[in-house]
Amino acid sequence: MATKTTLYKSGYDKNLTFYNCNLNNKTIPSIFIHGVGLDISMWDKQKKFFKKNFLYYDLINHGKTKKVLKKLTYENYNSQLKALINYFNLKKINLIGYSIGSIIALNFSIKNKKLVNKLVLISSVYKRSAYEKKLVKSRYYSAIKEKSISKKTVNRWFTEKYLMKNFKTYNKFYSLLENNKKNNFLPAYNLFANSNNLKYNFKHFNIPTLLITGEKDYNSTPKMSLQLNKEIKNSKLKIVSKAKHMAIYEKAHIVNREIKNFLK
16 A cells, blocks of 8 residues: 655556655645546646645546446545545545536535545536526537537636637647547536535534635636535635636636645
8 A cells, every 4th residue: 555655656546546646744635636527637737836745636537547437426436535545544635626526525525524624616516506507418418419519618618818828728628628538528527417416414514615716607606606605614715806617727826826825
C-alpha cells in the first residue's frame, strides 16, 4: 500500500483509478474531483498553483481510469473515492469538486463527515427548476442521437471574450469532449442530468464549506449556490464576476486565491 510520497507521481490504485499526487503527510491533503466528460487535465491551472499535498484523479468512465460501468450511481463514485483514500491511508482530507465533481464531493462528505476537513463546491448544481431540468435533459438526448454537443458546451462554459483571446483553451476542452467514448460518457451525463433525484440532509452537517460559481453560469446558477449557502450552516459563498461555468479556469487567479484562503 502506498502511504507516503514527496515527489509528484502518477499511477493507479488497486481499483485501477488513475491519479496524480504529491502527498507529504505533514498537512491535510486536498483531493480534486473533475466534471463530466473531462479528466484531471482540467485542473492544469490549479496544479501550477497548489504545488504540494494534492491528489487529482480520473472518475470512473473518464480519462485514464480503467474501470468502466454501463450504468453509474453516486454510490459507485463514493466507493471509488473511498478506495483511493484508503489506498493512500489518508485520515483527513479536503475535498474540491467541480460540477458533477461537486455533487460527488457533497454526497461523499455527508456520508463521511469525520473524514472531510473542509469542502469546496465549484459550479455546483442544486434544485434545478423545471426549465433547467428540461434544458439539461435536452442536451443529454442530443448526445444520445450522436449530435456533437462539444462546440455548444465549450461556448456555454466560457465567455465569448475569453475564448476569442484563448483559442488554445477552446481546442483543449473541445478535444477533451470530442474524444470521449460515447458508451463511457453517456452513463455519467445521464447521472448528472438526473442529479435532482438526490436528497440531502443538512441537519447535522457542519463541515466548513466554500461555494464558488460564475456570475453568468446558466447551468450551475448563482441562485443554486445561494440556496446551498442558506442550507449549509457553516458555509460561505463566492460569486465570480463576469465568469461562466468554467470560472475555475477562466478566472483561475480569483478562484485559486479563494480556495487557498479558505483551506488555511
